[in-house]
Amino acid sequence: MAVTLQAADKGDTTTLDETLSEAGMAEAELVGREAESRPEDTPRVNVNGIEELVTDKGYHSGAVVRRVKSYEVRGYIPEKKQKGGVTGRASKRNRGRCMPIGGGCAAATARPY
DSSP, rough: OOOOOOOOOOHHHHEEEEEEHHHHHHHHHHHHHHHHHHSSSSSSTTTTTOOEEOGGGGGOHHHHHHHHTTOOEEEEEOOOSSSSTTTOOOOOHHHHHHEETTTEEEEOOOOOO
């Protein structure tokens, strides 16, 4: 898990790559540390890297949904309220998997992007 503090003038969608990169580096560091301290034990950290990404609705846009798909991570991105009810295909696939619950996002089915 990674949490980053970004400047107020940066939008959510512009900081996604940096946050995901930092999470990957943190996880790789944990895998290395665990391998050194317990080489014979089964890893407790996911050695496959980042597999899922959970964001708030500030990240929801067609471009971000497509970018997350290209990263080969499973994305949970709640939709923003649409003006006029216009949604794209990527948004509809996301809706099939995520639904807002208490401001968060929970998996509705097991379909990846």
